[in-house]
Amino acid sequence: MQSYPTLNQYLRTEFNKKMIKLPIDGGFSCPNRENGNKGCIFCSEKASGEFTYSDISIKDQITSQIKRYKDINKTDDQTGYIAYFQNFSNTYDTPKVLKEKYDEALSNENIKGIAIATRPDCINDDILELLKYYNDITHLWIELGFQTSNENTARFINRGYDNITFSECVKKLNKNEIKSVVHVIFGLPNEKYEDYISTIKYIKKRNIWGIKIHSLYIQKNTLLFYN
Numbered sequence: 001m002q003s004y005p006t007l008n009q010y011l012r013t014e015f016n017k018k019m020i021k022l023p024i025d026g027g028f029s030c031p032n033r034e035n036g037n038k039g040c041i042f043c044s045e046k047a048s049g050e051f052t053y054s055d056i057s058i059k060d061q062i063t064s065q066i067k068r069y070k071d072i073n074k075t076d077d078q079t080g081y082i083a084y085f086q087n088f089s090n091t092y093d094t095p096k097v098l099k100e101k102y103d104e105a106l107s108n109e110n111i112k113g114i115a116i117a118t119r120p121d122c123i124n125d126d127i128l129e130l131l132k133y134y135n136d137i138t139h140l141w142i143e144l145g146f147q148t149s150n151e152n153t154a155r156f157i158n159r160g161y162d163n164i165t166f167s168e169c170v171k172k173l174n175k176n177e178i179k180s181v182v183h184v185i186f187g188l189p190n191e192k193y194e195d196y197i198s199t200i201k202y203i204k205k206r207n208i209w210g211i212k213i214h215s216l217y218i219q220k221n222t223l224l225f226y227n
Contacts, residue, residue, distance in 0.1 A: 007210065011080075011082075014139070015080050015112060017078055017079065017080055018077075018079045018080070019079070019080045019081065019082060019112065020069065020079060020080075020081050020082070021081075021082045021084040021115060022061070022062055022065045022066070022081050022082065022083055022084060022111075023065075023084050023086040024058055024061055024062070024083050024084060024085050024086060024087075024105060025061065025086070025087045026058060026085045026087065026090050026101045027101075028085075028087065028088045028089055028090050028092050028093060029088055029089070029092060030088040030089045030092060030119070031089065031092060031119070031121065031122065031160070033088075057104070058083075058101060058104045058105050059104055059105075059107065059108065062081070062083060062105060062108045062110075062111065063108065066081060066108075066110055080110065080112040081108075081110050081111050081112065082111070082112065082113045082114065082115055082139070083105035083106070083108075083111050083113070083114045083115070084114075084115045084117070085101075085102075085105075085114065085115070085116045085117060086117050087117075089117075089118045089119045089122045090116045090117055090118050091116060091118040091122045091123055091127050091131075092118065092119075092122045095126050095127060095129070095130045098127070098130055099130060102114055102116075102134060106138060112138070112139060113138050113139030113140060113141075114134065114138060114139075114140055115140075115141050115142075115143055115181075116131075116140070116141075116142050116143065117143040117144075117145070118142060118143070118144065118145075119144070119145060119160075119161065120144055120146075120161060120165050120166045120168070120169030120170070121160070121161045121165050121169075123142075123169055123172070123173075128172055128173075128176065131173075131176070131178055132176050132178065135176065135177065135178050140178065140179065141178070141179035141180065141181055141209060141210070142173060142178060142179065142180050142181070143180075143181045143182075143183060143212070144166065144169065144170070144180055144181070144182050144183065145159075145183045146166055146182045146183060146184055146199075146203065147159060147183065147184055147185045147188065148184065148185065148188055148191065148195065148199050149163060149195075149198055149199040149202035149203070150191060150195050150198065150199070151163060152190075153188050153189070153190065153191055153195070156188075156189065156190070157188060157189075163202070167206060170182075170206045170207075170208060171206075174206075174207055179209035179210070180208050180209050180210070181208070181209060181210035181211065181212055182203050182206075182208050182210070182211050182212070183211075183212045183214060184196075184199050184200070184203070184211065184212070184213055184214070185213075185214045185215070185216050186213060186214070186215055186216065187215050187216030188216055
């Protein structure tokens with residue numbers, strides 16, 4: 001018996017219709033790629049957003065993807081959409097710039113909420129206040145790349161922050177009733193089954209809203225690929 005709802009099930013219940021996440025490139029960067037650092041060893045030059053359109057505006061990215069979906073499925077139904085800010089760390093800028101980009105996504109009447117992928121070390125108090133604002137006016141959740149609770153593995157993959165930073169971030173989000181989705185990776189170098197279980201137990205204690213489990217995927221031209 002299934003003991004948890006999938007995201008699809010949750011969104012259908014919440015909105016009473018089919019909902020689709022649209023991957024958005026907001027033009028952000030990542031603090032883990034500055035000062036000579038090359039980021040997490042599994043990240044490509046576009047981070048996790050290999051299929052986004054960085055050469056057009058957020059508004060046009062949304063419009064073109066909705067049109068493509070309707071053309072492929074030959075439908076003009078009332079499907080709803082979540083704007084998913086995917087590439088790099090999508091809270092890594094000033095609140096003013098972030099608000100402009102989030103508002104641009106929400107300006108499309110088909111967008112019913114936003115999902116924001118970021119790092120726990122990219123949510124300071126000012127950013128948290130901005131997220132609280134969007135949590136009040138739309139459907140919002142934050143996606144955090146955690147990958148593993150094994151600190152040795154975290155250093156090997158060059159995650160760039162410790163477990164305490166992650167836990168404190170989730171605690172702040174929970175305190176403000178902001179939903180969090182945590183990304184983990186199974187199959188990281190030198191990890192075993194026991195590590196996967198430890199990671200799941202660790203995040204389970206943090207009262208997260210959702211979890212996204214990835215199998216390790218090695219992309220060409222990443223540090224992991226060359227190693």
